[in-house]
Amino acid sequence: MDGRDLVRxxxxxxxxxxxxxxxxxxRRRRTDAAQQVPRGPERARVPGVMTGVEHRPGGxxxxxxxxxxxxxxxxxxxxxxxxxxxxxxxxxxxxxxxPDADPRAVLEPDKDGGWRVVSERVTVRVSRHGSxxxxxxxGLRIRRELPPRWWEPVSGGAARWVQRAEVPSDARFFGLGGxxxxxxxxxxxxxxxxxxxxxxxxxxxxxxxxxxxxxxxVADSGTHLAFYDNTRDGLVVLAEGDEGAGSGxxxxxxxxxxxxxxxxxxxxxxxxxxxxxxxxxxxxGRPALPPSWALGPQHARWGFGSAREVRRxxxxxxxxxxxxxxxxxxxxxxxxxxxxxxDRERFPGLPGLAEELRRGGVxxxxxxxxxxxxxxxxxxxxxxxxADVFVRDARGGTARGLVWPGECVYPDFTAPRARAWWGGLxxxxxxxxxxxxxxxxxxxxxxxxxxxxxxxLSSRHxxxxxxxxxxxxHNVYGLGMARAGYEGLRTLLPGERPFxxxxxxxxxMQRYGGxxxxxxxxxxxxxxxxxSLVLGLGLCGVPYSGPDVGGFDGSPSPELYLRWLQLxxxxxxxxxxSAISAGRREPWEFGAETLxxxxxxxLERQRLHPYFVTLAHLSRLTGAPYVRPVWxxxxxxxxxxxxxxxxxxxxGLLVAPVLGPGTDRRxxxxxxxxxxxxxxxxxxxxxxxxxxDAPIGRVxxxxxxGSVIPVRGDDGGLELEVWAPAAGRTGGGVLVRDxxxxxxxxxxxxxxxxxxxxxxxxxxVVADGSVEPGCPVRVRxxxx
Numbered sequence: 001m002d003g004r005d006l007v008r009x010x011x012x013x014x015x016x017x018x019x020x021x022x023x024x025x026x027r028r029r030r031t032d033a034a035q036q037v038p039r040g041p042e043r044a045r046v047p048g049v050m051t052g053v054e055h056r057p058g059g060x061x062x063x064x065x066x067x068x069x070x071x072x073x074x075x076x077x078x079x080x081x082x083x084x085x086x087x088x089x090x091x092x093x094x095x096x097x098x099p100d101a102d103p104r105a106v107l108e109p110d111k112d113g114g115w116r117v118v119s120e121r122v123t124v125r126v127s128r129h130g131s132x133x134x135x136x137x138x139g140l141r142i143r144r145e146l147p148p149r150w151w152e153p154v155s156g157g158a159a160r161w162v163q164r165a166e167v168p169s170d171a172r173f174f175g176l177g178g179x180x181x182x183x184x185x186x187x188x189x190x191x192x193x194x195x196x197x198x199x200x201x202x203x204x205x206x207x208x209x210x211x212x213x214x215x216x217x218v219a220d221s222g223t224h225l226a227f228y229d230n231t232r233d234g235l236v237v238l239a240e241g242d243e244g245a246g247s248g249x250x251x252x253x254x255x256x257x258x259x260x261x262x263x264x265x266x267x268x269x270x271x272x273x274x275x276x277x278x279x280x281x282x283x284x285g286r287p288a289l290p291p292s293w294a295l296g297p298q299h300a301r302w303g304f305g306s307a308r309e310v311r312r313x314x315x316x317x318x319x320x321x322x323x324x325x326x327x328x329x330x331x332x333x334x335x336x337x338x339x340x341x342x343d344r345e346r347f348p349g350l351p352g353l354a355e356e357l358r359r360g361g362v363x364x365x366x367x368x369x370x371x372x373x374x375x376x377x378x379x380x381x382x383x384x385x386x387a388d389v390f391v392r393d394a395r396g397g398t399a400r401g402l403v404w405p406g407e408c409v410y411p412d413f414t415a416p417r418a419r420a421w422w423g424g425l426x427x428x429x430x431x432x433x434x435x436x437x438x439x440x441x442x443x444x445x446x447x448x449x450x451x452x453x454x455x456x457l458s459s460r461h462x463x464x465x466x467x468x469x470x471x472x473x474h475n476v477y478g479l480g481m482a483r484a485g486y487e488g489l490r491t492l493l494p495g496e497r498p499f500x501x502x503x504x505x506x507x508x509m510q511r512y513g514g515x516x517x518x519x520x521x522x523x524x525x526x527x528x529x530x531x532s533l534v535l536g537l538g539l540c541g542v543p544y545s546g547p548d549v550g551g552f553d554g555s556p557s558p559e560l561y562l563r564w565l566q567l568x569x570x571x572x573x574x575x576x577x578s579a580i581s582a583g584r585r586e587p588w589e590f591g592a593e594t595l596x597x598x599x600x601x602x603l604e605r606q607r608l609h610p611y612f613v614t615l616a617h618l619s620r621l622t623g624a625p626y627v628r629p630v631w632x633x634x635x636x637x638x639x640x641x642x643x644x645x646x647x648x649x650x651x652g653l654l655v656a657p658v659l660g661p662g663t664d665r666r667x668x669x670x671x672x673x674x675x676x677x678x679x680x681x682x683x684x685x686x687x688x689x690x691x692x693d694a695p696i697g698r699v700x701x702x703x704x705x706g707s708v709i710p711v712r713g714d715d716g717g718l719e720l721e722v723w724a725p726a727a728g729r730t731g732g733g734v735l736v737r738d739x740x741x742x743x744x745x746x747x748x749x750x751x752x753x754x755x756x757x758x759x760x761x762x763x764x765v766v767a768d769g770s771v772e773p774g775c776p777v778r779v780r781x782x783x784x
Contacts, residue, residue, distance in 0.1 A: 021402050024402040025451050039153065040154060041154040042153055042154065043151070044149060045159075046067075046148070046149055048064045049065050050064050051065060059105060064129075073105035073122070074098070074099040077102075077119060079122055079134060079267065082266070083264045088265070092476045095283065095284055095508060104119065105117050114126055120137070121137065122135065122270050123135040131147055132145040134270060141168075141221070142168070143224055143268065144167075145164075146165065148161055150264075162256060163257045163258075165254065167254070168252070169253060173215055173217055176192075176540075177540055180203045183531075183629060184641070188238060190235070191206065192234040192235070192475065193211060194478065195209065195453070195454075197519070200519050200551065201526075203525050210505050210537065215236075215255060218641055220636055223272060224269065224271075225267075225268065225269045225279075226255075227267045228257050229265050230259050231506065236255065237256040239254045260471070273635055274624055280541050280623060281510065281541050281622075287511070287542070288497070288500075291435075291436075291496065294436060295572070297602050298328060298573070300328030300548075302578065304332065307346065313586060317586075320595060326435070327357065327365070328577070329367065331369065333347050336405060338380070340425050350432045354435075365499070370439070370442050371401065371405065371409070372408055374406075389411050390409040390411060391409070392412075394456070394458040394459070396460075401444070401454070402447050414463045423492075424488055430493060436498075436499030436500065437498075437499065438500070439481055442477060478502055478506065478509070482509055485512070500512060501544065502515055503518050507540070507541070510544075514542060515542055516573055517529075517533050518548075519548070520533075520548055520551055522582065530546075530547035530568075534546060534627050543619045543627075544616075545573055549561070549585065550565075550576060554582055557661075561598075563657065563658045565601050570627075570649050570655045571626075596697075597696060610718055610738065611653075613736060615649070618736070626649065640669060640671060646669065652733060653703055654670070658699050669689050670689070670702070671686050673686055674686075674725075674726045676724075676782065681780060706753045707722075708733025713778075718775045722753055722778065722779045723781045725753050725755050750764070751765065762779075
C-alpha cells in the first residue's frame with residue numbers, strides 16, 4: 001500500500017469516505033486472493049511440424065503436430081489467422097461479423113514444404129513450422145509472425161501465450177490506443193489494460209484509459225495494421241530495428257505480444273495508410289458522424305455549481321465575441337453525484353435553461369458515469385436490481401466499488417438486456433434538455449487508495465451469454481457502455497445523430513462516438529501528450545477526439561493556456577475542461593492580450609467549420625482521421641515518420657503547434673510539394689525543413705498548393721478557399737455541405753484546380769464533365 005495514495009483518498013473524500021475507500025480496496029484484494037488459483041506446473045508448447053492441410057474459402061486450415069492454424073483472406077484484402085480453433089467471431093471489435101472470404105484467394109503449395117495464399121493485395125506464406133509471413137504483391141515482406149508459444153497448466157486451464165513478430169528494420173510503430181508517449185512508439189513495454197491513472201497524467205504515464213491491441217506499422221516496404229483480437233490483459237514489447245547493423249546482426253524490428261489466456265488470433269490489413277484505415281474501419285465499423293454543432297468550440301468545468309454560473313459563463317462568451325456551441329455539465333449538477341438525477345436546488349428548471357441556451361446556439365452536454373449508488377430508494381439502483389443487470393461478484397452478489405456517490409454497483413454492459421435497460425435511461429437526460437453525453441469513469445473505475453482501481457478480477461459478466469470474469473470483460477466495458485448509450489439514443493431520438501464521447505473504450509469504439517484525453521496534467525508535457533493521444537487514436541480508427549484545453553489539474557499560465565487552445569482549434573474535439581480545484585479556463589480570465597489571441601483561435605475554428613464538416617463525412621465514408629501524421633501521404637519519407645510535433649488536418653492543411661514555452665519561431669518539416677504559409681502567403685517547397693514565425697498570437701499553418709478548403713466567408717456563407725497550384729501541377733479537394741444534425745445523406749462534391757495562362761481555374765467534377773463551382777471562390781497563393 002502506498003501511504004500517499006491513502007492520504008490523497010482521505011483528503012478527497014473526507015475521513016469517513018477515506019475509511020470506506022480503504023475497506024473497498026481491502027475487500028477487493030481479499031476477493032481476488034480468495035479466487036486466484038495458483039499457477040502450478042506448466043508445459044511449453046509450439047506448433048511443431050506441419051502434417052496436413054484442409055482447403056477452405058479464402059485459405060484453409062493448416063495442421064501441425066501440436067496445433068492447427070486457420071488462414072483466411074477476406075474480400076477487400078484483410079488477412080485473418082487464428083490458432084487452435086480460434087475463429088473471427090465472436091468478437092467485440094468486428095462491426096458486422098466476419099466478412100466474406102475472397103473466392104479468388106486459394107491455398108496452394110509453397111517452397112520448402114510450406115503453403116501460401118495469394119490474393120490481389122497480399123500474399124500469406126505459412127512455413128512448415130508455423131511462421132506466418134505477409135508479403136506485398138511485389139514480394140516484399142512486411143511482417144513475419146514467428147511460431148507462437150503456449151504455456152499450458154499441467155492440471156488444465158487457460159493457456160497463456162506469446163507471439164513474436166518481425167518487421168523491417170526501418171519500420172516505425174504507432175497505435176496501441178491512446179498513448180501519452182507517442183505518437184511514435186519507442187522501444188519499451190506497453191500494457192493492454194484500460195486504466196485510470198489516478199489524477200493528471202503526462203508523457204511518462206502508461207497505460208491510460210484506452211488501450212487497444214492495434215499496431216500500425218510504417219516502413220519503406222509498406223504500411224500495415226495488425227490487430228490481436230483478445231480482450232484480456234496483455235503486454236506488448238516493441239523494439240525498432242537497427243538500420244545500421246552489419247551482416248550477422250538482427251536488423252529487424254520486433255513486436256512481442258503476450259496474453260494471459262484467451263484466443264490467439266490476428267487480423268492484418270496492408271496498403272497505403274488511407275487504404276489501411278479504410279480496410280480497418282470496414283472490419284470494425286465506420287466512425288459515427290457527430291452532429292454539426294459538436295464540431296464547434298465547447299466549454300466544460302467540474303464545478304460550475306449552479307445554473308446561475310452556467311448563465312454567467314455563456315454570457316461571458318457572448319459579451320467577449322467568442323463562439324461557443326456547447327457547454328458541459330460535470331457531476332456537480334447531479335443530486336449527490338448520482339447518475340440520471342439533477343440537484344434541483346442548484347439547477348432548478350434545467351429543461352428551461354437548456355432551451356434558453358439552445359435558442360442562443362449553445363447545447364447542454366451531460367456527463368454520464370456507469371456506477372450506480374447502492375442505496376435503497378435510489379430509483380436507478382432499484383430498477384437495475386429488478387432487471388438483474390448489474391455485474392455479479394464470485395459468490396453471486398452484486399460486485400461493488402467506490403465512486404463519487406459512495407459505494408456503487410455497475411451495469412454489466414456485456415449483457416444485451418443490460419445495454420437495452422441502460423440505453424432507455426437516457427430518456428431522463430433528454431427530458432432535462434441535454435443534447436449530448438460524455439462517458440466518464442468507465443474503465444470501469446473504482447476510487448481506491450491502492451491496488452488496481454477497478455472491479456475485482458473475479459467479478460462475473462454475461463459476455464453475450466457465454467459467461468466469464470472481469471479479466472475478459474474489463475477492456476471492453478467502456479465499449480459496451482458506449483454501445484448502450486448510442487443505441488438507446490438512436491431509439492429515443494431517431495431523427496438526430498447522437499453525440500457521445502468516452503474516456504475509455506476498445507477497438508471498434510468509433511462506431512458509437514469519440515473519445516477525449518481524460519485527466520491530462522496541466523503543463524507543457526501535458527500539452528505534448530494531448531497531440532500524441534489524438535494522433536494515436538486516429539490511427540486506431542477513432543478520428544474524433546481531443547484533450548482538456550489547459551490541462552485537467554492546476555492553473556496554466558496565459559502562454560500555456562493560449563498555446564493549448566491554438567492546438568485544440570485544429571483538433572476534432574475542441575473543449576476546455578478542468579478539475580473542481582483547478583483554475584478557471586474561460587479565455588477572459590487570462591488577461592486582455594490572451595483574450596484577444598484566444599478570440600482569434602476560436603474564430604478561425606468557426607471559419608474552418610465547413611472544412612471540419614467535410615472531414616467528418618469523409619471519415620465516416622473512408623475511416624481516414626481528421627488529424628493525420630505528416631507522413632500520411634508520404635509514408636516512404638523516413639524523416640517524416642519521425643516527425644511528432646506537427647500534423648495534417650485533412651489533405652489540405654499542415655499545422656505546426658507550439659509545444660514549448662518562450663517560442664516565437666519553430667522549425668517545420670514539410671512533405672513533398674509546395675506549401676503556402678497561410679499567414680503570409682509565402683510559398684515553401686518540400687520535402688525539407690523551414691523555419692517559420694510563431695508569434696504568441698498564432699501558430700504556423702500551411703496550405704498544400706492546389707488544395708480546396710471549404711470555409712465560412714466574411715458574410716457567413718460558404719466559400720471555397722483555393723490555394724494556387726504550382727506551374728504544371730493540378731490539385732483539388734472535396735466539399736460536403738452541412739445538411740444539419742439528422743441522417744440525410746449529403747452529396748460529396750469534388751473540385752479540381754489548375755493553373756492556366758497564369759490564372760487559377762476551379763471546376764466541379766460531375767458526371768458529364770467539369771463545371772464552375774456552385775459557391776464563391778477565393779484564390780490565394782503566391783503571384784495571385
